[in-house]
């Protein structure tokens with residue numbers, strides 16, 4: 001009996017001990033788990049702080065530069081006050097992210113959201129744009145270094161002080177703009193001289209200077225792309241008065257399916273009325289306008305190898321990507337372009353007053369709404385532009401100021417192609433061709449030659465063979481930047497490079513120092529052009545539909561960038577005056593750059 005009792009009590013003791021140990025184990029496990037979790041938190045924050053340490057150093061450098069540089073800009077009354085020089089770039093980025101976000105459907109938002117996370121994690125683009133090479137102190141601008149400026153209307157002049165008196169070269173912009181389309185039922189505008197009341201397109205126009213088309217740090221840029229991407233479409237048509245005036249056709253240019261007229265030694269410029277391929281002029285509230293190019297082929301479609309460059313389709317994504325590339329290269333010479341999904345029925349067909357165009361609408365056998373418009377190439381039933389069934393991807397380029405306000409000069413490129421199937425251009429036959437160009441005005445003075453070479457580099461990177469002309473603003477004479485308009489035929493081929501586009505560089509062996517340094521920067525793994533471009537294009541509303549450039553096109557950019565740097569290097573091996581030093585006097589920049597590139 002006693003023994004039985006003893007066994008029972010021993011058992012219950014064992015049981016108690018087992019329970020106790022179990023409880024202790026559970027407690028231990030719980031404790032470990034919570035310790036592990038708290039250990040994770042600081043580790044992640046420390047990693048993020050370490051990654052942010054790079055931008056922090058950069059920001060310090062940038063601020064010191066912008067401090068020294070902001071005064072001339074601030075002292076100029078022409079500079080729009082909405083452009084603080086030391087504005088945090090990420091504010092602009094956030095704004096742009098919001099812009100792209102606006103346009104997206106729920107599914108797309110998730111996708112874009114993911115992208116934004118990535119961008120916030122470590123943005124190569126942001127770090128690039130903080131680099132001193134992208135924040136060179138701006139040139140001191142005089143009154144006539146601005147393309148346009150507002151003059152108060154008569155009422156405003158009497159109300160305001162007389163400070164505007166004596167500035168007789170001002171353009172009476174308000175009255176010009178108001179008379180342009182008043183009778184078409186545009187919204188009543190209430191602009192004053194105060195910049196805050198100006199629509200984004202007007203601020204863009206007022207920000208154009210002798211040396212660049214826009215200031216990359218101007219928050220208005222994001223507002224402009226947002227405006228073009230979101231505003232109600234009020235009008236759509238092919239009647240592009242101002243586009244026609246500066247559009248050119250080359251005699252002997254081969255039309256698809258037709259025999260070329262290869263007569264005449266000289267390339268003749270002929271005015272045309274509306275461009276060679278389908279494009280529309282879209283109008284928005286408050287007089288804003290944009291040049292629309294429609295999507296005609298899938299993003300990855302490569303140009304047929306048997307097509308001549310002048311027979312190639314124009315691509316909407318090429319226009320968008322060219323804007324981003326030009327900006328990433330630090331040129332700022334392409335008007336802002338944004339992607340948009342439009343409804344061909346409600347946003348073109350039903351609102352257009354262009355009867356010739358509206359007669360070209362039809363419903364395809366697949367039930368999609370299509371049209372082909374009126375133009376020289378690819379405007380026929382065989383080459384329709386179609387919605388799905390109504391929705392169409394397009395690019396919208398901000399329009400430059402009207403030619404009546406800001407006339408432009410069109411220049412033949414000395415390295416233009418022959419636009420013939422059989423003839424070679426002069427530069428193709430004469431390897432010393434650049435010697436002639438170098439001694440011919442305007443290429444014998446100032447930055448014109450290196451600016452042209454910048455354009456050739458841009459074109460080589462995106463494989464654009466269609467740069468027959470370039471334009472400048474008449475007002476600035478020869479001392480000004482070159483407009484890189486019309487990039488629709490870029491990015492046609494990713495598997496091949498076209499060395500002939502780079503001939504201005506290889507024949508002249510000349511490049512500006514700032515361009516070369518930025519190209520070198522973009523070839524470093526920490527920046528890498530393809531990564532910067534992928535990120536930059538991710539800000540476009542259409543990135544939510546599909547990436548604007550295929551991976552193959554993005555890696556072609558890196559490959560071609562390496563070729564450009566290689567070409568410069570072989571120039572340096574054979575010549576002494578390859579680099580045009582446009583950074584003279586930028587002492588601070590020079591010391592920072594030497595640190596990076598020794």
Ligand SMILES: Nc1ncnc2c1ncn2[C@@H]1O[C@H](COP(=O)(O)OP(=O)(O)OP(=O)(O)O)[C@@H](O)[C@H]1O
Nearest residue numbers: 243246247248275276277335397398399400485486
């Ligand atoms: N953003 C813009 N704002 C104002 N005008 C523009 C803009 N973009 C282009 N243009 C003008 O429109 C003309 C025609 O546009 P674009 O060159 O894109 O058409 P295209 O059909 O390719 O013409 P081309 O066959 O001459 O190359 C250009 O030469 C230029 O003068």
Ligand SMILES: [Mn+2]
Nearest residue numbers: 466486488489
């Ligand atoms: Mn063109």
